[in-house]
Amino acid sequence: MSKEAKYASHLPVFEELFKMSSFKNVLEFGCGNYSTSFFLDHCDKVTSIENWDENWYNKIKQEISSKKHTLIYSKGIGAIDYLKNDYYDLIFVDADKRQECINASFGKSSVIVVHDLGHKNIGKGFLKGIIANNYILFMATISYPATSIFTNDRYLIEKLSNNNKFITIDQMEFVEMFLVN
DSSP: OOHHHHHTTTHHHHHHHHHHSOOOEEEEESOOHHHHHHHHHHOSEEEEEEOSOHHHHHHHHHHOOOTTEEEEEOOGGGGGGGTTTOOOSEEEEOSSSHHHHHHHHBTTBSEEEEESTTOTTOOGGGHHHHHHTTOEEEEESSOSSOEEEEEOOHHHHHHHHTOTTEEEEOHHHHIIIIIOO
């Protein structure tokens, strides 16, 4: 697998999502050459929070510059403090402390996209957030590693349900896939 294929596997998912709906204000946990550039090409406002690697943050800061981009470095779980009362059209999670970032995102966006849902940093703790906020989980069949979408947006649920590039994962399937040893 090429480096681009591994690190940009979420781009086909975004291309499909952006055909279905408009996302003007986006937050991403974990900045990157691929996701950040895609969002800057398609959105009015992009906030990127790098919470793992300060060297990576500095590299992105030098390489990507736009008036519509806010780049923040916040080590570890402190990144979720930036959510406070803001609401985003879409939140993308591809960062350290994924479970915490996902949990904090419920109620802050009706669309939460997670790269590498099977990542070792994700555990059973966020299942409560899915149920409590009536989110439905879709897995993309067009990306590997898996990119997943949590949404409670009825319009998007209908669009995703009728698109063969996505499959619905009910909560029991989710438990069986990721939480059973």
